[in-house]
Each structure stands twice: as C-alpha cells, then as structure tokens.
Amino acid sequence: ATHPSDFCVPLAALDAVVEIAGPDGAREVPLTAFHHLPGDHPERETDLRPGELITALRLPPEAASFRGNARYLKVRDRTSYAFAVVSAAAALTLEAGGRIGQARLALGGLALKPWRVAEAEAALAGQAPSAEAFAKAADAALSGARPTGEANAFKIELARRVAIRALTQAAAGTPARIPALPASPFGIV
Template sequence: LLQRTRCAYFQDLAKACNKRVPGSGCAAVDGVNHDHAVLGHSPHCVATNPSDLCVALAAVDAVVELAGPGGGRTVPVTEFHRLPGDHPELDTVIRPGELITGVLLPPLPRGAVSHYRKVRERASYAFALASVAAVLQLEGGEIRHAAVAFGGLAHRPWRARRTETALLGTRPSQESVARAVEAELAEAVPLRDNAYKVSLARDLATQVLGSLSTTA
C-alpha cells in the first residue's frame, strides 16, 4: 500500500524530479517516458503506481483503516493514493502521525467472478506496463455488478467508472464490452513514447471482461 509511486528519474539524482525534490521539474515529461502514465497525470509528474495488490483492492472496493493523533478514520482504497496535481511528492492521503491499522474487504456480490491480469516486459520483478482487475456478476444473462480497475496507467490504481456504467444492464458481447472499455480509455492522454499503453490496456481489459462474462 505504501510503495512510492516512482519512475527511473526518481532514482537518478542527476535528473529533475518533483517527487524527489518538489519544484525541481519532471525530466520524464520530455524524456524517455515509455513506462509512464496515460491517465490522470499532470505536468509535474507522469509516474505510475507500481502496485499489483492495490489494483485488485480497488476493484473489490477495499477500505483502508487509519489511526492517528486525531483518532481513527477510514478511506476507500480508490481514494487512498493521490493523483499528482501540483504536489506529486504526496503519494497518499495519510496525515502526519497516522498509521494503517487494517484493510477491510467487503464481500463480493453473490455469484460474482473476478480476475487479475498483468502485462510486463520481463518475467519477474517488473512493474506492470498495464494490468486489469475486474469483477462481474450476471443475473439472467445481464450484468448486475461490474468493477474494473487498471494498473500501470496512472499515478494510482485507476477505477474505470465509465466502463462500469457502460456495462451495467447489458448482455455482454464482444462489441458491448469493447465499447465499454473504450468509454474509459478515450480519456487517455499518452506521452510521446507510450501511446501503445492505450491499445495494450484496451486489449487486456476486453479479454479479461470477455472471459469473465462467459463464466459468470
């Protein structure tokens, strides 16, 4: 949950990085940005969240429990990590002095099926170029519950709300699933080197949702 959202420029002390030194600039914006964000980024940071676990947690509506000097509170995991905005040095909404004390996993709808799939450049110890976590529940051949989250595309796990809305109440087909996925990815703003991520995520999500719709 608390991995830094980062890229290679964060680790290169010779390069500008607003996450490492706020106000210094982002070398990745005009540099090599093959691995970087296509959703939710800002001119101040284009890094992607590296977590696999948090993408799955986002798709199942997990809730993070926090405790600190002001008492306890809960935050949906979809809101726990921040988008970069003007302050990419702030990864999460944790306040000074707070600790994570638990993660709550609500039960999935009865009969729901789920899957997580990740694409990376090598077999081990590699961050996702794109990943998808999805949950589907069908009743009478129609989608009654849909949850989709992308990894590797944004500064935080990206919950695909437009895709979910487009899927609800439909009888899934290759065409309807593809349209629903495109409803989310139409908002992508690729950088110079990473437009391939949009089509990669589109294909990955379409495959995962298509597979789930035949087993739900």
C-alpha cells in the first residue's frame, strides 16, 4: 500500500518537524524520517514508540520563504475517491534575476511514505524556471523508481508529469485563492 496522506506530502517538502511526547519525555523527528519503510520491522509504520503521541507539527521559519511559489497537485481515480493515485508538492524561491534559489519537491502515492528527493531539488538551484529544467528535476526524482508490478508501472510516468506540472505552476506563483477539488465539501459556498 502507498501512504495515503495529502497533508504529509507538502509538509515533507517544507521540512516539517513532528513533536512527540511520551513516557521518556519530549522529542522531535523530521517528518521525512517519521514514516518508515518496511525494512527489518514491517510492523512499524512510524517512529512513534509505545506510549507516545504527536503533540504538534512544526514548520521551520524558512518554510515561509516558499509561500509565493508553491503548489500541491494530486491525481485521483475519480472524484469519489479521496486518495491520490499520485501527488506532488513543489515549492520554489525565485531570486531577483528570476532564477531558482531553492527548490522543494515531494511526491505522494508512490511509496509507504511521502517521497522527497534532494537530488531533484539540487538540480533546480540556480536554474531558470523552464520546462526543460523541471523535466530534468522530475527525471532525477524518479531515477530509482521501480514498479512493484505491472498494475502500478504507469505511476512512474504519471508522477513525472505531475511533478513537472507542480513545478511549472509553483514557478507561476501561488494564487491568492485555490479552488476546491471537485466533489469537495470545501467547494460549497
């Protein structure tokens, strides 16, 4: 199964921190390390220990620098399903000359956790926002992707396209108001 959260994908892109409290006191875990892949302990999906609970999610102050150029996109099977087949959170800072200062890219619907690839982000630093630059970054983000079978092999190309589109829309700027998804209760005025 893939991680179903819409909320965690942009939080991973923006370096969110999970604040946890438990019998041994308080601790913090980067969101990108909070969700576990199966590995040696497939029974552990998160970094929570027995008796612990999440008390807060915190974005670092640097996350505010991305507010002018950020987007989250998701592709669903149909409007009646809430889970993303694939999603992408993209955020950019643009320098005075129009070049990308910093980039953030996280993908959802592909693994047991939101997927963030530093190589894709680094490939965008210093580049002019362009379809070519975004395609190279998407290729870098998915270079190690392998389908688990024929039934989900399409997700790799779909994720590539969604990542490029999210980066393109982020470069265009965050709109003042983003319309609700079709069939969303938030679309009712």
